[in-house]
Amino acid sequence: MSLAGMVILVAVCTASPGEEVPISLWAMDASVEGRGDVKYFDHDLAPIRSTVRGLPFDTYRSVKVARIRAIEGAETKIAINRRYILYLKPLEKTHKDTLRLSIRVEKLPEKPYGRNTKPVNAFSTRVELKPGQKIKFQGLKNGDKELIIILQVR
């Protein structure tokens, strides 16, 4: 084996995987159940009460709450419910100490599947987030409710 080949082999073997990026996820169904001014939140949605303030719903029920360890440069797939899948891909840390993220929310086709039915991107987003900053996706229909997804980079 040539010296150059050995160098390349060593470089490949010692290349560290992408950095882990801890991300918090809250996915919830939002609806109006006639509660008036007293809003209801499932207990595990307490950290995001202020983030949904002002939305026209009075009931928030958790669909998925998780702590994800996404890998920089790799796409992480998270099934939210039977209709939506979330894809996260941390891209890079910027000189401003923000994290560039590629986020997709894929909507699955309704059964029965037709010949040309396939998943489509409900959202396809590239965003820069500061540590601790939240991003909220709203407007995703989920039956008579609305699916709201909130992410926070730790």
Add this chain to the structure above:
Amino acid sequence: MIMKQCRYTSQIEAVFDGEQKGTPELERHLETCPVCSATLAFLKQLREGVKHIPHPEPVADPQFPAFMAGVREALDTPDRRPRGFLAVASLMTAAMVVALATFVMIKGGPDPVRATEVEVSTDIEGAEVGWYDSEDDSITIWINMAEDDL
């Protein structure tokens, strides 16, 4: 310096300046009068001091043409202020600096740096997407889907 006066003092000064000749009587007086001998000593010291004061060189007649030639040369030397291309370039640079300063003052400085840069799109037909910064520093991405989408 205040000196006492003697009636011979004026004669001593006149003899010292060469206005009149000295007399034996005046010589004898000088030997006995401390005021007049002090006056004479003072005048001699003063004249000796004046000799050492530097005097400006007078412009003598033979030097005058050369002096005037120097003056004319100074007057005829071309102005060293920038002319032509250099002057225009300087003027344009100054104008650009003034314009830039005015622009910055009117504009009120650079736009505040946004903490977030967002690109968002959707593949759902007929849906609209957008985003905004919320008051709590979070980012909201919204979609407006058609009613019959599901």
